[in-house]
Amino acid sequence: MKIFLAGNRGYLGSVLERQLLRDGHEVIGLDTGFFDAAVGAAAGTAPPRPRKDVRRVTPEDLAGCDAVVNLAALCNDACGELSVAATHQINAEASVHLARQAKALGIRSYVLASSCSVYGAARDGELTEEDAVAPETAYAASKVRAEHEVLRLADGTFTPVALRFATLFGDSPSFRSDLMVNRIALTAGRWGEIRMNGEGLLWRPLLHVRDAARAVRRVLAATGDRPAGTGTADLAGEIFNVGFADQNHRIVDVVEMARALLPGVTVTRTPAQDNRSYAVRFDKFHTAFTGFRSTAGAADGLREVVDAYRQRLRRPLSEAGDGWAGTDRREWLLARRAAGDLDADFHWNAHASVVA
Numbered sequence: 001m002k003i004f005l006a007g008n009r010g011y012l013g014s015v016l017e018r019q020l021l022r023d024g025h026e027v028i029g030l031d032t033g034f035f036d037a038a039v040g041a042a043a044g045t046a047p048p049r050p051r052k053d054v055r056r057v058t059p060e061d062l063a064g065c066d067a068v069v070n071l072a073a074l075c076n077d078a079c080g081e082l083s084v085a086a087t088h089q090i091n092a093e094a095s096v097h098l099a100r101q102a103k104a105l106g107i108r109s110y111v112l113a114s115s116c117s118v119y120g121a122a123r124d125g126e127l128t129e130e131d132a133v134a135p136e137t138a139y140a141a142s143k144v145r146a147e148h149e150v151l152r153l154a155d156g157t158f159t160p161v162a163l164r165f166a167t168l169f170g171d172s173p174s175f176r177s178d179l180m181v182n183r184i185a186l187t188a189g190r191w192g193e194i195r196m197n198g199e200g201l202l203w204r205p206l207l208h209v210r211d212a213a214r215a216v217r218r219v220l221a222a223t224g225d226r227p228a229g230t231g232t233a234d235l236a237g238e239i240f241n242v243g244f245a246d247q248n249h250r251i252v253d254v255v256e257m258a259r260a261l262l263p264g265v266t267v268t269r270t271p272a273q274d275n276r277s278y279a280v281r282f283d284k285f286h287t288a289f290t291g292f293r294s295t296a297g298a299a300d301g302l303r304e305v306v307d308a309y310r311q312r313l314r315r316p317l318s319e320a321g322d323g324w325a326g327t328d329r330r331e332w333l334l335a336r337r338a339a340g341d342l343d344a345d346f347h348w349n350a351h352a353s354v355v356a
Contacts (some may be wrong), residue, residue: 007071080139091142154237166243167204185305200252
């Protein structure tokens with residue numbers, strides 16, 4: 001297939017793009033390039049690349065494509081709070097606009113990246129797609145709105161599917177240190193200390209970034225490689241939690257895994273500032289896509305990130321002092337805004353000093 005991949009240079013997108021190309025697909029990538037300079041520094045290169053904001057997608061960008069995967073977003077709660085307006089423009093309005101253009105062009109498959117964070121604060125039991133959402137942040141609210149508006153476009157010729165990913169972890173060409181497992185691994189590996197909010201009793205569903213990419217490929221295989229209207233009606237307009245039942249973990253459980261990996265690491269407890277806690281069920285996805293199995297659990301992810309730090313990330317992270325060399329998305333965006341490269345709503349300024 002010819003697949004339009006919005007956000008192809010991000011944390012998940014850079015992994016998914018490689019997998020799709022290995023599968024033999026043609027990938028048309030679109031990315032605003034917020035983190036290209038940071039990724040280039042980590043890799044030792046910073047080649048210029050074209051960049052385009054998902055808010056400015058045109059029909060010409062989508063010409064000839066068979067499927068659309070939309071991963072483009074201000075990517076977490078912390079980034080979303082930097083500009084509530086921009087978060088809704090990028091994560092919700094642009095997602096809907098992209099879906100409408102795809103449908104008008106006769107593109108049959110649209111995969112929207114959503115998040116289990118839409119479930120919000122602590123609740124008893126494991127949550128399913130039938131449970132009410134309770135978004136507590138601009139990011140989560142933008143994902144709820146995108147789901148609602150995109151999925152209502154479903155019909156016999158257009159198959160949009162929303163994937164509510166568990167919290168991702170693991171190494172990536174566009175690495176992120178602001179994800180729970182990754183941050184625990186890096187702070188333990190760099191400083192021998194883990195800072196844990198409260199007693200660490202909040203629950204999170206976890207998913208390796210590589211498995212998230214594999215889930216997108218399964219959906220594309222089911223919706224995008226056959227004529228419109230043949231065998232895809234059961235998926236059109238559907239929401240799926242994506243993850244594995246045995247990867248619902250309390251934060252303290254992951255901290256203990258890190259201590260087992262790196263004996264001698266100390267744990268400092270800080271006042272809890274986050275009450276979001278949710279364990280999630282994934283039966284619906286595994287029923288629809290049988291044989292989908294995990295390639296890595298949280299303990300594997302911790303080891304992978306520690307190894308990546310020792311082999312590849314140590315130099316750029318140490319050069320950044322106390323920062324994360326762009327791997328902490330919020331801090332990097334704040335720095336770019338302070339430098340005048342980005343305006344308040346995260347549009348590139350013409351005189352931006354950072355090369356995409």
